[in-house]
Amino acid sequence: MSETLTLHLEGFDGPLDLLLELARSQKVDIARISILALVDQYLAVIAREEVRLELAADWLVMAAWLAWLKSRLLLPPEEVVGEEEDAEAQVARLTERLAALEAMRRAALWLNRRPWLGNDVFARGAPESFSTIDRSGVIADLPALLQAYVAARRRAQARRPYRPNQRRLWTVQEAIARLQAMVGKLPSWQVLSRFLPEGGDPVERRAAVAATLIAGLEMARGGMVELRQDAAWGPIEVRGLANG
């Protein structure tokens, strides 16, 4: 090959791509390319390029394989015995692969030259629809009507008489008992709201707040606890007098 090829690896999608371009440069049918020349050219390109190793694995594997292939092709046939597949068959496989890639590349090019919809030719920008959807109707389905009736009746039969939830309202007596039990065990000032019972719905919680406040006031009057509030709307704090 007299041509001096100045090819750079980054222009190619992998070793097969480069091989195909090198084969093309021989300007013959891919089936009749000179594999030996191809191998030399490929190895020359690889040798010239400073390939980053982490990206180069594929390129180097191909280079090693081609070097092996070349050595086999140059050896007299009788010296190459016991190989699983002879070099000629491998050459044939390589040419086949190159031909297949070449065919698909031409197909891509052919497609590329077609008038592309949206680039070269355009469809109607605002297509019209001749169908209107009428959703005003309703599926009149007699079995469904009867099922609905049966279901409603059955639900009514199964229905238990309505019984409102019993509310459990915290009483002042309960709040006093709770405060008495707890306040002595706690050091220093405690926020009164710590002595609320847990849980309950909003109504029950409000009742508990009221009962606990009254309990606190009641006990303060009896001299059992002290109450204080540092600011209007601030937290009310309590401490046991026995402790204080």
Add this chain to the structure above:
Amino acid sequence: MDEALRIAEALVFASEKPVTRDQMAGLLPEGSDVDAVVDALAARYAGRGVELAEVGGGIVFRTAPDLAARLTKVIEAPRRLPRAAMEALAIIAYHQPCTRGEIEEIRGTPLSQSSLEALLELGLIAPRGRRETPGRPALWGTTPAFLEKFALRQLSDLPKREELASTETAPTLPLNAPS
């Protein structure tokens, strides 16, 4: 002129929105008379299956009105009645005339205004006077349209309540999922 006409034709065809005369002027060959081009294009399509029209400050192609009517297909996509409405309708059918309160009592759950309104809008139920009790609640009954829709000749074509009510023979088909 002929080239300008081709460009104008392609532009109006391919554009998603009506093409203004200004936009068109920008694409036509130097020195084209936009109004003349539009007129020529309109003349070319006059009386054809597609016509040129001016809409919202721009030019569009539009199916000739006589054909649009002819080609339009109405696709009926009937809805399924929501479960609550279907149950209310069934209860009205069997207990008419009845009040909303009675429907709620039978269903054991409140009936939304929209369920009743949907049935009214579809013409399946109609008011049948008022019950002379406190509050004078409206009474509801089914309409001839109800019979027609459900392919019933008369109300008595509905299976008897007793036939449905006995749980042994009640159909155990799954209810429509609420939509």
Add this chain to the structure above:
Amino acid sequence: MDEALRIAEALVFASEKPVTRDQMAGLLPEGSDVDAVVDALAARYAGRGVELAEVGGGIVFRTAPDLAARLTKVIEAPRRLPRAAMEALAIIAYHQPCTRGEIEEIRGTPLSQSSLEALLELGLIAPRGRRETPGRPALWGTTPAFLEKFALRQLSDLPKREELASTETAPTLPLNAPS
């Protein structure tokens, strides 16, 4: 005939998708010769800014290709596909249904996710089940949009593989410069 022509014109003009001859026959007046109507319509639009084309098993109107340069000043055209995606698309078109691994085998290099995604995004390819081999890789095939994109009537309009192999018209790199 004139009425049939108007209807066919309106139908194809309005449609978003190729109109098949069967669809057209169903809407033309009784006894119309569909093929003759299509031919007459094609003749009427020949050389105009909008032309009749047979694409994806049906009939469509398309703007004339020579006007593209002007139209793209106003109408936004999507980016053309990069070479790797075009090659993958060609491989899928010729080998469908095929797996990503098979595409990579032919190209001799891994296929980037973005190439596959670009094809999917344009609706040019679609999954066609899985190959019952270890890993059950997805199979890919081309879609009707592929035919429309490249103005193909059917897949068999693609050049035969033998035709592609001939060297006489060997294209040289670069395949397509990214625009």
